[in-house]
Amino acid sequence: MTKYARDEFDRVPETSTRQGVHRAVAASRRRSLAPILAAGCVALAIGLVAFLILPKLGFSAGQAAAVTAGGSASASASSSPSATSTVSPSPTPTSPEPAGTEAAAAPSASPSTTPSATAAAVDKTQPVTIYNATTTAGLATRVGGTVTSDGWVLGETGNWGGVPQQTSVIFYSGVAQKDNAEALGALLGVDTLVDSAEFNMPLVVVLGPGYQ
Template identity: 80%
Template sequence: MTKYARDEFDRVPETSARQGVHRAVAESRRRSLAPILTAGCVALAIGLVAFLILPKLGFSAGQAAAVGDNATATPSATSPASPSPAPTSPEPTATDPAATDPAAAPSVTPSIPAAGVDKTQPVTIYNGTTTAGLASRVGGTVSSDGWILGQTGNWGGVPQQTSVIFYSDAEQKGNAEALGTLLGIDTLVESAEFNLPLVVVLGPGFQ
């Protein structure tokens, strides 16, 4: 209850329509919906025209689809081509230096043929030591190496200080060197005294 006395504005009929602020709010809401409804009606009308009238003017659904496809294909046709990969250089291969640089070719030195060894020449062996059977034992070594074994026996000449191989002439020098390598004898003497191509005299200290 208020302290003021009631007046004529406090008496509101129960059946009367509401007025004042409530009415203004309702009217503003109706005005805000009007543009939306108008736009919806316009869009519906355009859809009906496109669906009913355009086919009669000669536009078909296939042509519309073709136009749509061309519109979507245009950007890809004008898009820049993707860069192609750069060509790769071939891997270097190993080459023969002699093929590219003649100076790099290895020099071939002709081998000097060794002096011919004729093992068909008979080899005579004398034992100039006090070891019995030494000439026969050395003769077996010479025969096993492929030489033709001549006479074997004890040495009856001037006593020798070391083992010696006598060869008759220069043609037998290669044979004498081969025998010296086989028997470990370094002393080689050319002599025609024996009338034999090769003579081995085993001296003191021969093993």
């Protein structure tokens, strides 16, 4: 009890709404927490969607995590926006290669020196003697025309008076005339070549039976 008498200020209506400074402060704090709570609920919902529903739709775990991270970032940005600056990495300077590197790396292609097969020289100035060892008249003269047309020098032509031959033969005198005999045999179709010193002529063609 107080020793002072009651006055008009002591009479307070029971139905009056009492408001004080402390109530206003509490209300303002509750209002400031509302956006943060809303952002948290949004992030939680996005996380549940990403980890429970997206894998069933075919998204991988990495894509779901990216969706969750993107949703969380957007939620935090909406609650407390802050100015972010992106710094692009500076390109790393490449040191120029010294001159002559490519030339040193690529080996120089040296031309291959493969010995070319040189055909043996055929001396068509050597006289060719032709004998007919068949019963066909004028065969030596006809074959002599073929030899002359090919550039050979035609020697003596006539009938064969030696040992009867079973086939056509080209006699050549010494190794030096072997290439000439082979070229002459290819021209006339004679395969039999005989090295003989019996004749005093370098090349002798004897046309045997069956030669056409």
